[in-house]
Amino acid sequence: MKTPITGRNPIFKSLNRVKILIVLALITWIAHFWHSASFGLYEDDYARLPKAMGMTGSELIDYTWSLFVHFGRLTEGRPLHPGLIYLFSFFGEKLGGLNGVYLLGYLLVTVNGFLFYTLLKRVSKDQVFVITGAIGFALFPVYLTRVWLTSSLGHQPSLTFVLLALICYVSGKKKLSYLVILGSLLCYETVFPIFLAAPLFNQKWDRKLLRELLTHTLMLGALVGLIVITRKLTGENRVANLDFWEIILLAIKNMLLGPVMSILMFFSHSLEPLQKLNGELGILMLIGFGVILWGMWDLKQKKMPHSWQELAQLTTIGFIMLILGYSLALTVPVNLFHGGESRVHLGAVVGASILCGCLGSALWNLAIAYRQKRLATVSLAAFFALLIGFGIVVQQDYKLMWQYQQAFWQDVINLAPDMNEGTLILVDGLEHFKRPKNVSQENWTGTFVLKKMYRWPTDWNFPPSLYKLLPNWQEQVVFKENSLQLKELNTVGKKSEREREFEIANIIFLQTENGALTRRSEPLRIEDRELNFKEKLTSGLPPFEKGFLYDYLIQAANSQPISYINN
Template identity: 40%
Template sequence: MSFSFSWKEQGSRYILGLAVITFVAHFWHYNNLGLYEDDYFLIAQPMSMNMDEIGEFMTWHIFNFNATEARPLLYIIEFSVGLLGKFIGDFHGLYWINYGVILINNILMGVFLKSLWNQPIFVITGTLGFTLFPAETTHAYLTHISLYSSLTLLLLAFLSYLSHKKLLSYLLIFSSLLCYETVFPVFITAPLFKNKWDRTLFQKMLRHTLILAAMLGVIVIARKITGESRIEQLDFLTLISTPVRQMLIGPFVSLSMFFYRPAQTLLNLNGELLIIVPLFFVGFILLFSNLKTKPDSDFYTEGTITVLLPIKKLTILGLTLLILAYPLNFTRAATAINGRDSRVHMTAAIGAAILVGLFCYLIVNIAKHKITQTIVNSGLAVFFSLLVGFCITVQHENQLSWDYQRAFWTDVIHLCPDITPNTIILVDAPLNTGKQLHSFIQWGVPMTLRQIYKFPKTWERLDELPKTDDQPRWYFWRKYTLYPKVYRLKPNWQNLIINQSQFDFSPKNKAFDYFLQWEPPRLVDSHNIILLETRNDQLVRRIEPLMIGDRLLEFQPISPSTLDSFQRGVLYNSLIQPDNQAKINYLNQVF
């Protein structure tokens, strides 16, 4: 197949177009997005630290395999991003870094596809399939900058290998094991791309596989020695059955999203999508209409060997890449298609992109007449513009999730203006967590209060907690243990939380939706507790006593405000809404 498209003349235009598509699809509403889930630990926490604490923290995470889940590079990247946020003064600027990482990956994917088969319709549509990959929905999740950095390492490793820089490629892929190891198995296929599929390929594959196995073995041994929890929890049956199950389910789920997501967008076409989707449709029509094609033969002969053309060879490789994207995903089911769990499909975008590019090549090549070419081009334009539309709906959902958080924390500050040392705020309310990135789970509740306000250093109680010589003075933020915190309660919490007429605070207590694992177990008197609950579809502070079993418990009474005495923290301006701003209802009515 030959094209009228010139990479030399139009390559810069192609990259510019890719930059626009990437930005609109994943970061169009970046200024209305916020922090979610692990962001409060990995991004907001270093933004709240002073430089000494950051230095100690970074050093400790480089050398402590167990605490970093044997991924020191992942934590170094994330906390470095958080440190940049400290200097910028606003985490929204970090979304530009996120955008840069995603765009670099999209460009690298285009270069990778071009090195496999220099046919623009294959490269362009394959890159679009990668850029708009619909099975993974966390492109604009700050915590996943490190995960996408591991994808960068993988793509660079592939390109280095194809450029005969094998030592560099092995160093890059080994680095991915220190960042996010699920991308690692895909690199097994590297020798299959440029070498002839003959008898010598077996020896090359064997040598290559042994090198990768040695790398993986080093990491597994290191994790075993350091007692890394995930390695300790894997039994033989899980070690075998989970990868097989993931490799069987994952490819089907990720490919099916290319059909499900456009239909989902079409059924929910409203608002700004009524403008953006048609605009992208016109743009894609113009793009595809400028690609002229003519058919190739199916085979070519080199000596006495009949060699498969790229269209057949790459189909096999695309499927192989798709399958190998899943075997090291032990903690997230391959059926996940929303939110941070959908990261299980991240690496599958490479194999899926190859298959999408080949499929588009085939249907474009089938179109022989002008009418059929117009129909095909229109169909492809509809397909990719609806994928853009879906990506924008993900932004809408994440924006809504951030709005829930802002409304909630504004209410908490208004209802609890009398915060004192050791104050615990319990929330007994059905909070709406959102569909994609969630609002009120994990770190995002107990750690946030001290990122909204800077509490006095005199509130630190490090001297009451154990410390060993190999732990830095802020080990696991223990010096912040007795700062005021907010905890969500599960339904029927009353039967679980009382111990000797006091509230039992412990990581093992199932009354809490999430409890910081480094918090020391302790009993707290009800007079140091503020209970927030719902009445008439609003969050209110309980003033009257509460009968739990045969005990009548009285909570912290309302006293004069202390908030004006605190400096505002890094998240105050982002989370606390002005009094005259309309707030969204964050209570889940179907709880």
């Protein structure tokens, strides 16, 4: 698909590549990590990162070894996913605590941007296609979890394997590409199907291509079969209990709906910064606009270096990859675009970005025909600046959500200084908690957080637990003589905890009241039962040794906490 270009100074070409890489690195930082010093932990982060960041080197080695020994039981057949999260968290903490971990997350995201740029350069000599496609990849606005460390450390590496495999394939190193793509299956398989389209890049579209596609598909099918058999043999329940036809129908539905929704959101998200425009947002968008304009201003391309037919082929490849990107997105509905659920769109980034490059190339060449090249450059830079603005909006939401978490946990330790062995802290009024639009609510992480905020006495069998109650939780309470049990439908937490019977006199009940979190002192009546919860007889803070998360979540005594509950 490539056509050679001669007469270009090699030094100039190298400098231009470096300039584009600098542009990609800068816009990735501005759009996704500008506020990273104010980010914290979110959702699944609590289940892994605090433990990983507190490990010793020998503990990390032992844990990593256990992932491969217990391939299915501990890792859902994806040992590289938790393994890399632990590895990068461990080394990031050594670099600079949580900020160091975010730095490694940024580097992983940026490296993927570099790899995608390299891939596009291998398949096309169209500078505009390559640059606009690479910028579209760096700013892809439908996948919002880049800053979520579980995603940047555990999902992005899977995309790295896919991009490396594609580069190997289009470079003629096909055997190596199959070895590399295996890493994607062992990390986070939802992006793996993108690699099915690899033969479309560097072959004429004839009968020979059909034979290569068949061979390629059989090779990948063999790899998938190997992984599935291994998962079954090692007891991975998600594979053992699959309903084949249900999975097929869901995959078809997602492949039809996902691309449409993704393309719509690609453009609609660009309008959100205009609705929330403020000083910081405006300044950063202007900086991003200038950076992108600097990267594109000196483009010397005066005509399309390939035919419109070849651009149509690239567009077709983009659509095929976009469709394939949703084929294994089976756990989250594809019509969700906010919070952690947006990880379902990770597989769409490659196909959507190729389409972005095709659209950029088409607009550029139309502009040349009408002698409006500068206008096209400015227009493209302005659109990408809007995508940077949307990235800033998402960052502001993540920053705000971390502040909400800090304020909540400050209230918890102030209201429950008397927590002790077996204490259950229940939080009612979840529907009144503020939730930034682009971040998922922290519903289920309470016990994980408490476990890492304090070092409980080693002789305690049941350290304190905290759960946030869902609406209408009273309907599912099971009462014993002096205890109660909370069923799965009414609270979010570990199943083993939900099966426990909790002594009512050792339950601390927190509730929202007039825009604040308060501790209930009066009895609570549920049907014909009157519940008398634990009385607060002490003040101050819990008298336990501080754990790893304490200094991250609990602010200085003189700091002013943010309001996180609606009146």
